[in-house]
Amino acid sequence: MPLSVDAFRYGSIEGCEGYFLTHFHSDHYAGLSSRWKHGLIYCSEETARLVTKRLKVDPAWLRPLPMNEPQLIPRSGGVYVTCLDANHCPGACLFLFEGPQTVFLHQNAAFNRTSSNRLVRYLHCGDFRACPAHTAHPALQKPVDIVYLDTTYLHPKYNFPAQPQVVQACADMLMKSTPRKTLSDFWQRRSDPEPLEQLVLVGTYSLGKERLVKQLAQTLNTSVFCAHVTRHETLLELDDTELHAMLTRQPLEARVHVVSLHWISYESVAAYVQALQRQGMRITLTTAFRPTGWTFQRTTAPAPMPSRQIEALLKASQPPEFTTSNLVCAPASTPSLRLVNVPYSEHSSFYELMVFLLTLHPLRVIPTVNVGSAPSRTRMKAWLDLSDR
Ligand SMILES: [Zn+2]
Incomplete structure (x- = not known):
C-alpha cells in the first residue's frame, strides 16, 4: 500500500x-x-x-x-x-x-x-x-x-502484572500508610504522632502514566502539580476533563506532583521536599513512584521455553496477582522518604x-x-x- x-x-x-x-x-x-x-x-x-x-x-x-x-x-x-x-x-x-x-x-x-x-x-x-x-x-x-x-x-x-492491579496497589500503599512518631513528637512529649501529611511524586517521560496520577490524586483527594510547564500544557491538550480539573500551577496546593522519571533519586527528592517545606508545606511522608515496565523482576519459576503446548505455556507466563505487598521500597529509602519502583507498563506483557x-x-x-x-x-x-x- x-x-x-x-x-x-x-x-x-x-x-x-x-x-x-x-x-x-x-x-x-x-x-x-x-x-x-x-x-x-x-x-x-x-x-x-x-x-x-x-x-x-x-x-x-x-x-x-x-x-x-x-x-x-x-x-x-x-x-x-x-x-x-x-x-x-x-x-x-x-x-x-x-x-x-x-x-x-x-x-x-x-x-x-x-x-x-x-x-x-x-x-x-x-x-x-x-x-x-x-x-x-x-x-x-x-x-x-x-x-x-x-x-x-x-x-x-516480562510477566509484569495487569495495569489496574498495579494502580490499585499504589493507591492502597498510600491509604495503608500510618503516622510514625517523629523527633518533634518526642521533643514535645506528644503521646500520639501528628497526622500524616503525604507528598507523592510520580515519575513520567512525556505522555503516559495519567491513569496512575489520577488514581493517586483521587485517593489523597488532592490536586496535581506538574513540575514542568510544557508537560502541564501538554496535559491540557488531552481529551481528559477529569484530569484538567485536578491540575494546578500552585505546588503547595497539590499533594501529587508529576516529575521526570530520570530525575528521581534520594538526593533530588529530599532537596525538593525541603524546598517545599521551607515554603510552608507540611510533609511527613514522601513517596516517589518510578513507574516503568522494566523494574519488574521475575520471582516465580524459570521462564518458559517456546513450545506448542500452548495451554502450559500461557499458564507458565501468566503474571501473578499483584498487591501492595509486592511494592518494594528501593534500598535508599528512609521511613519518611520512600522510593518505589512500580511495574506499570503501557506496553503488552x-x-x-x-x-x-x-x-x-x-x-x-x-x-x-x-x-x-x-x-x-x-x-x-x-x-x-x-x-x-
Ligand atoms: Zn509510545
Whole structure:
C-alpha cells in the first residue's frame, strides 16, 4: 500500500500518499516539525491536536481520523483505515488497513492498479498494551494478513502484572500508610504522632502514566502539580476533563506532583521536599513512584521455553496477582522518604502479546521493536512462529 506508519524521520518517501502517526511519543514522531511539507498526516484527533500545538506542524497537513469507523484514504487505490484505541498513551491508536495490494508500476504511476483483486488486511499496532477489548473488537473479527507488532516485551521474563492491579496497589500503599512518631513528637512529649501529611511524586517521560496520577490524586483527594510547564500544557491538550480539573500551577496546593522519571533519586527528592517545606508545606511522608515496565523482576519459576503446548505455556507466563505487598521500597529509602519502583507498563506483557497473537492468528508477524540484532530477531521468531496459521 502506498502508505507509511511512524516513518517521519525519512522525510519524503517516494510514492507515499499518506503518512500515519500512531501516537505522540518522540520515537514515533521523530522528523515531524514546523518544516514538514512531504504529505498528508493521518492520526487520531487527540494526536493531531498535540502535533499542531506542540510541534507547530501546519494544520493544513493534518487529517484527524475518528475512532472505530473505516475511512477511505484518498489517492491510496481504495484503502480503508480504522483506528482502534491502543491502550497506550492518550490518543494512541492501532491502524487496521484494508484494501487492495497496489503495485508501484513506474515513476508517477497511479496507485489504483491492483496486482490482484484480493483485499489485504494489515494491522499496525504502533505501541500498545494488548487487552481483551482488542481481540473482541468488531473490526478484528475477520482474518488479518500481517500484524506489525510492538515487541518491546516479547520475552517470557516480562510477566509484569495487569495495569489496574498495579494502580490499585499504589493507591492502597498510600491509604495503608500510618503516622510514625517523629523527633518533634518526642521533643514535645506528644503521646500520639501528628497526622500524616503525604507528598507523592510520580515519575513520567512525556505522555503516559495519567491513569496512575489520577488514581493517586483521587485517593489523597488532592490536586496535581506538574513540575514542568510544557508537560502541564501538554496535559491540557488531552481529551481528559477529569484530569484538567485536578491540575494546578500552585505546588503547595497539590499533594501529587508529576516529575521526570530520570530525575528521581534520594538526593533530588529530599532537596525538593525541603524546598517545599521551607515554603510552608507540611510533609511527613514522601513517596516517589518510578513507574516503568522494566523494574519488574521475575520471582516465580524459570521462564518458559517456546513450545506448542500452548495451554502450559500461557499458564507458565501468566503474571501473578499483584498487591501492595509486592511494592518494594528501593534500598535508599528512609521511613519518611520512600522510593518505589512500580511495574506499570503501557506496553503488552509477554503473556498479553502471546494471547493477542494466538487469538488473532495472522499470516505473518513483523516485529517493530528489538529488531536491531540478529540474536534478538531469532529469539523473537521462535515465539512469533507459534501463532502461525
Ligand atoms: Zn509510545
